[in-house]
Amino acid sequence: xxxxxxxxxxxxxxxDKSLPPVxxxxxxxxxxxxxxxxxxxxxxxxxxxxxxFLQTGLIPSASGSTYLEQSSQKLVCAVYGPRxxxxxxGAGYSDRGTLTVSLKFAPxxxxxxxxxxxxxxxxxxxxxxQAALEPAVRAETFPKAGVDVFLHVLESDGLDALVCGAxxxxxxxxxxxxxxxxxxxxxxxxxxxxxxxxxDPSEQEARGARGVMGLTCLPALGTVASVxxxxxxxxxxxxQMADECRxxxxxxxxxxxxxxxxxxxxxxxxx
Amino acid sequence: xxxILLPGQPLPLPPRAPLPLPGPGTYxxxxxxxxxxxxxxxxxxxxxxxxxxxxxxxxxxGSIVLGKITHLSPTAATLAILVVDGLSLPAxxxxxxxxxxxxxxxxxxxxxxxxxxxxxxDVVRAQVLSLGDARSYYLSTARNELGVVxxxxxxxxxxxxxxxxxxxxxxxxxxEKRKCAKPEGI
Amino acid sequence: xxxxxxxxxSSAKLDPEIYSRLHPRAYLExxxxxxxxxxxxxxxxxxxxxxxxxxxxxADGSALARLGETTVVCGVxxxxxxxxxxxxxxxWVVPNLDLPAVCGxxxxxxxxxxxxxxxxxxxxxxxxxxxxxxxxxxEELCIEPARAAWVLxxxxxxINYDGxxxxxxxxxxxxxLRNTRLPKARWDEDKKRVVCxxxxxxxxxxxxxxxxxxxxxxxxxxxxxxxxxxxxxxxDTLITVTLDDRGKVGVQxxxxxxxxxxxxxxxxxxxxxxxxxxxxxxxRALDGT
Numbered sequence: 098x099x100x101x102x103x104x105x106x107x108x109x110x111x112x113d114k115s116l117p118p119v120x121x122x123x124x125x126x127x128x129x130x131x132x133x134x135x136x137x138x139x140x141x142x143x144x145x146x147x148x149x150f151l152q153t154g155l156i157p158s159a160s161g162s163t164y165l166e167q168s169s170q171k172l173v174c175a176v177y178g179p180r181x182x183x184x185x186x187g188a189g190y191s192d193r194g195t196l197t198v199s200l201k202f203a204p205x206x207x208x209x210x211x212x213x214x215x216x217x218x219x220x221x222x223x224x225x226x227q228a229a230l231e232p233a234v235r236a237e238t239f240p241k242a243g244v245d246v247f248l249h250v251l252e253s254d255g256l257d258a259l260v261c262g263a264x265x266x267x268x269x270x271x272x273x274x275x276x277x278x279x280x281x282x283x284x285x286x287x288x289x290x291x292x293x294x295x296x297d298p299s300e301q302e303a304r305g306a307r308g309v310m311g312l313t314c315l316p317a318l319g320t321v322a323s324v325x326x327x328x329x330x331x332x333x334x335x336x337q338m339a340d341e342c343r344x345x346x347x348x349x350x351x352x353x354x355x356x357x358x359x360x361x362x363x364x365x366x367x368x
Numbered sequence: 369x370x371x372i373l374l375p376g377q378p379l380p381l382p383p384r385a386p387l388p389l390p391g392p393g394t395y396x397x398x399x400x401x402x403x404x405x406x407x408x409x410x411x412x413x414x415x416x417x418x419x420x421x422x423x424x425x426x427x428x429x430g431s432i433v434l435g436k437i438t439h440l441s442p443t444a445a446t447l448a449i450l451v452v453d454g455l456s457l458p459a460x461x462x463x464x465x466x467x468x469x470x471x472x473x474x475x476x477x478x479x480x481x482x483x484x485x486x487x488x489x490d491v492v493r494a495q496v497l498s499l500g501d502a503r504s505y506y507l508s509t510a511r512n513e514l515g516v517v518x519x520x521x522x523x524x525x526x527x528x529x530x531x532x533x534x535x536x537x538x539x540x541x542x543x544e545k546r547k548c549a550k551p552e553g554i
Numbered sequence: 555x556x557x558x559x560x561x562x563x564s565s566a567k568l569d570p571e572i573y574s575r576l577h578p579r580a581y582l583e584x585x586x587x588x589x590x591x592x593x594x595x596x597x598x599x600x601x602x603x604x605x606x607x608x609x610x611x612x613a614d615g616s617a618l619a620r621l622g623e624t625t626v627v628c629g630v631x632x633x634x635x636x637x638x639x640x641x642x643x644x645x646w647v648v649p650n651l652d653l654p655a656v657c658g659x660x661x662x663x664x665x666x667x668x669x670x671x672x673x674x675x676x677x678x679x680x681x682x683x684x685x686x687x688x689x690x691x692x693e694e695l696c697i698e699p700a701r702a703a704w705v706l707x708x709x710x711x712x713i714n715y716d717g718x719x720x721x722x723x724x725x726x727x728x729x730x731l732r733n734t735r736l737p738k739a740r741w742d743e744d745k746k747r748v749v750c751x752x753x754x755x756x757x758x759x760x761x762x763x764x765x766x767x768x769x770x771x772x773x774x775x776x777x778x779x780x781x782x783x784x785x786x787x788x789x790d791t792l793i794t795v796t797l798d799d800r801g802k803v804g805v806q807x808x809x810x811x812x813x814x815x816x817x818x819x820x821x822x823x824x825x826x827x828x829x830x831x832x833x834x835x836x837x838r839a840l841d842g843t
Contacts, residue, residue, distance in 0.1 A: 107666045109678045111648035115633040115705045118737055118750040156714045157623060158458065158658055158783070160423045169611055173713045175656045179426045180461045183662070199663045201654055204709040205613040205629025213650070233375075235395070235404055241499050242426045242463075247656040247663070249713060251627055252610050272375050275419040277393065277404035280376025317376025318397070354374055357406050361372045364420035365408075434576060456575035459784070460660035491576055518576070 108213065117209055138295055138302075146285065146297040146345050147258075149352060151266070153273045153360045161274025163356075165266040169254040169299075174266040175247050176274040179239035194239035198227035200248040200263060207253055207300075222260055223248075229264045229284060229313035229323045235277040244276055255300045257286035257311045257325075264313050269353050273360055281357075282322050283349040284313035285342040289330055294338045296345055310335060312342040316350040373403035379415055393417030425452040427463055427505050431496045434517070435465055437486050444468045445486045447494065447507065464504040467494060471508040472547055484533075485509075485547035491518035493549050515549035579773075579788055586776050593782060600767070600780035600832055603839040605725060607733045615734025615758065619726035619839075622782065623716035626651075628726035630734045630758075631707045634748050637700060645695020645703035649677040651710040651723050658715035658783065673720050676806070677710070677727060680764055680796070687762045687800060690731065694759060698741035702748045706734075706758075717782035720794065721768050728765075729840055734758040764798035765836050767829035771809070777821065779828060793822065795829035803829075 141147070147168040156162035159175040179194055200223040202211050226248065234244070246267050253259045261284035268282045288298035288306035295302060303309050308328030314321045321343075326335060373379070379394060379401045381387070390396045391414040393405040403409065407419035427433055431453050439446035449463040450456060457463070469480040486492065493514050494507035509515045512532070521527045521537030521544060529548040530536050536543050574581040574592065585592050595601070601622030610616035613629035620626075637644060653670045655663045666674070681689045695704040708730065710723050735757050737750035770781040770789035778785060781792075791809030798804075805822055 107671050108650050109648050109674050111646040111705045111707070112635040112638065115635040117633050118739065119747065120737070120752040121749045122752050156657070158714075158716070160458075161421075171610070173656055177458075177461070177655075177659050179423060180457075180659075181463045199655060201656075201663070203627070203629060203652070203711045204650075204707065205610055205616065205631050208612050210631045210633065210707055210709075213652075238404075239426050241502075245655070247654065249654055249656040249711060251629075251711070251713075252612050272406045273421070275405060275407075275421050275423040277395075278375035279395065279397075279402075279404060281374065315376060317374070317402075357374060358372055361406050361420055365372075434572070436576070450575050451572050454569075454572070456572050458659050459575070460658075 138290070143293055143295045144341060144345075146348070149262070149265070149349070151269060151352060151356050153269060153356060159270075159274070160276070161270040161272070163266045163270040163273070165262050167258075167262055169252055170259060170262055171251040172253075172259070172263060172266060173249045173251065174263070174270045176244065176267070176270045176276065177247070178244040179242035179276070180245070182243040192240045193236040194241065195243040196227065196231055196234050196236060196246070197243060198223050198230065198246045198248070198267065200226060200250065202250045202253065205252075206250050222256065222263075225260045225311075225323070225325060226263045226267060229260075229282055230267055230271070232320075232322045233268070233279045233282045233315055234271065235279060238277045244271070246271070253300075255286070255298055255303050257303060257309050258297050258299070260284065260311055261286050261297075261313070265349055265353060269356060272353075272357055280315035280317035280320075281350060281353050282313055282315055283346045283353060284311060284322075285345040285349065286311040287338040287342050289328075289334050289338060294341045296341060308334070310338050310342070312339055312346070314343060314346050316347050371408060372406065373409055373417055374406055375402075375404050377403050379403060379409050379411065379417075381411065381415070388413055388415040390414075391416030393419065422455075424457050424461065425455045427452050427465070427496045427499075429496055429498055432493065433463075433465065433496060433507065434491060434493055435462075437488050437490045437492060440482050440486060440488060442469075442482060445472075445482055445492075446504065447492060449505070465494065465496070465507040466500065466504040467492070467507045467509055471497060471506070471510055474510040484545040486516065487519060487544075487546070489520065490516045490546065493517050509547055509549075512550040513552075515547040517549050519544075519546055574784075578784070582772065582785065582788055586772070591778065592784060597776055597778050598828060600835075601782075603725060603836055605729045605839045607729060613730075614736060615730045615732075617726050617729030617733055619722050619729060621718055621722040621725070621780065623714055624712070624718055624722045624782075625714040626710055626712050626719065626722040626726040628708065628710045628723070628730035630730050631709070632734075632736050633705045633707065634697070634702050634739075635705050637696070637703050642700040643696045643703075644692040646705040647678070647681050647690055647692070647695075647708060648705060649681060649708040649710065649727060650674045651677065651712065651719070653712050653715065653719065657712045661715070669719070673723060676720060677708075677723060680724060680766075681708075681727075683804075684762060684764070684798060684802065687798070687802075689728070689760060689762050689764065690758065691761060697739050697748055701741055702739075704736060704739075706731075715783060717784075717786045718768050718780050721766050721780065724764075724766050725836060725840065728760065728763055731758055732760050732840070762799050763837065763840070764796045764802075764804070765829075765833045766794050766796045767825070767832040768792060768794045769825050769828070771821070777824065779832075793825050795822075795825045797826075797829055797833050 150166040161176040264284040308330035310326035405419040434451035435447035435449040447465040500506040525539040527535035604620040615630040735755035738754040771791040796804040
């Protein structure tokens with residue numbers, strides 16, 4: 098339901114209340130998640146992560162920027178700074194800089210239109226991405242100043258997968274911007290369905306799963322940056338999912354490395 | 369594999385040499401030095417990594433900055449810092465600096481009148497004294513080569529410095545007081 | 555305020571990038587004295603336009619438009635609503651442009667600023683103003699009088715800002731509308747609601763293509779077509795000339811319209827002529843890629 102505020106002076110508003118269309122029949126393909134414990138994953142293997150297209154330099158006026166496309170997930174990331182922060186948090190200045198991550202959805206980015214004022218979800222996802230990046234950013238190299246990471250989602254399919262995509266895009270943009278990092282941060286999400294791990298779940302798959310988790314890490318150092326989990330999962334199940342996520346992260350790291358090396362070569366004038 | 373390093377990658381150090389000091393763009397973790405930037409390493413007694421693209425410069429103690437005066441008070445002049453150590457900041461991103469009256473010049477510090485040293489819109493070369501407080505960097509113009517490098521007269525013309533404390537308007541011939549930077553070559 | 559040319563002695567050692575940062579007006583003046591702009595374009599040249607259709611699968615219609623570096627993505631999503639009294643036979647079009655922090659250093663997170671608000675208003679006017687030749691007929695959005703009508707949410711996001719977001723937004727919006735297919739809908743009297751077909755989609759009928767061309771006046775002397783982000787803050791005036799299918803011309807002016815050496819009324823005429831040529835180019839971009 099797309100309920101707009103009655104009177105939002107800052108935007109063109111339509112009717113007070115509107116609803117998405119109701120269809121005459123259910124989706125043609127039988128929903129594989131209709132049964133409580135579906136046996137097989139439709140369209141991909143359980144350990145497959147949707148292929149990613151990653152590109153840097155989309156926004157020349159930013160310090161660094163990336164565009165990430167992963168099947169039905171598209172987002173843009175821009176890094177600005179280090180620059181003066183508008184308000185100083187806390188007393189005086191700190192000898193560590195600040196990292197601020199702000200993720201925003203375009204209204205057309207999901208199957209149900211997102212009204213512009215949905216702050217709570219944006220904030221929670223921004224904090225998840227920030228928690229993953231913070232351990233890697235050497236904030237002591239830009240005291241008193243701040244680095245801003247902005248993410249704008251054009252299309253999304255699975256929020257945990259989105260956070261992982263955002264972490265990859267932001268990491269790559271930070272490295273491309275020349276912000277000092279302990280290492281590149283990448284992430285992978287997983288859902289527990291029918292007694293197995295399904296990596297990189299779509300929104301529909303996540304909804305039908307017993308539990309979902311996400312893991313971000315720095316493969317160069319072998320350290321974990323952040324972990325989150327929702328739903329009901331046993332300890333061994335979490336361990337198994339975390340293992341598979343960790344392994345998938347190595348591949349994602351290779352991709353980020355490849356993209357960054359190409360970008361650096363171009364800047365250094367090499368072929 | 370190319371010689372370009374990635375963040376987190378160990379530096380290619382000669383096997384039996386002592387560990388160099390970690391310079392800019394590197395950090396020490398356990399017994400190895402790793403790169404914190406996407407770039408090329410330089411290894412001698414200190415190791416450093418330089419990125420082909422550097423982020424906008426951040427003012428540090430001792431940096432020479434260029435900025436425009438945005439605000440004057442009896443005790444201080446506020447500056448929008450636009451250039452740091454010869455590198456200009458991206459458009460619309462500026463750092464805030466302040467020149468307190470005791471840091472304008474090295475002599476007669478208690479007899480300063482800010483309005484006779486700076487005016488709004490002047491371009492000033494200054495040096496960063498310290499990172500200052502939460503809002504602004506503390507700057508100084510208390511050296512010969514620091515001070516106003518560009519100013520327009522009340523008549524709207526670009527003025528020329530005639531001494532360390534006066535500038536002349538070419539249109540009206542009038543003198544206006546400023547704390548001028550010594551022009552290069554003199 | 556005047557920004558006179560700095561004397562050569564103080565600027566002799568300044569490198570061009572620093573000079574442009576400290577004295578942007580003087581920097582632009584110097585280029586224009588040789589009939590060029592800092593970006594290398596001539597004053598009359600606009601940037602090449604590119605349009606890509608249908609990239610957003612979650613939208614009913616979408617497009618991406620680029621004017622040089624300025625990039626705007628538009629997604630159209632259709633919902634259903636009950637018409638209010640006085641508008642029983644009409645639907646709605648709800649355009650909104652977002653200039654988010656991602657697209658440029660001067661934008662910060664938060665609600666739409668003035669520039670975005672003004673642009674959204676202008677987009678709305680553009681859609682509904684030509685009576686009997688609107689871009690979208692609101693009457694055609696009605697499914698059942700007084701019961702149900704389509705609401706077209708036309709959301710635009712700038713993902714890279716380099717000036718002239720308005721022209722790019724209009725291109726993206728018109729392209730996205732032409733790309734829009736609505737589910738075939740009928741009013742079910744028994745269920746007392748609209749039922750949509752999952753299989754059949756009907757293309758939205760776009761009646762008119764009003765194409766804008768924006769120009770800026772610098773220093774009361776130079777007319778600059780399609781200003782970029784460096785030039786925009788230095789301009790006294792912006793002129794937008796909009797031409798539609800039937801040759802109707804709309805002119806919007808913000809600021810004094812005088813250009814020294816050219817009669818005020820002739821400036822507008824010059825812009826209209828340039829806009830005619832530009833319209834052909836932009837229509838090709840809308841059709842082509």
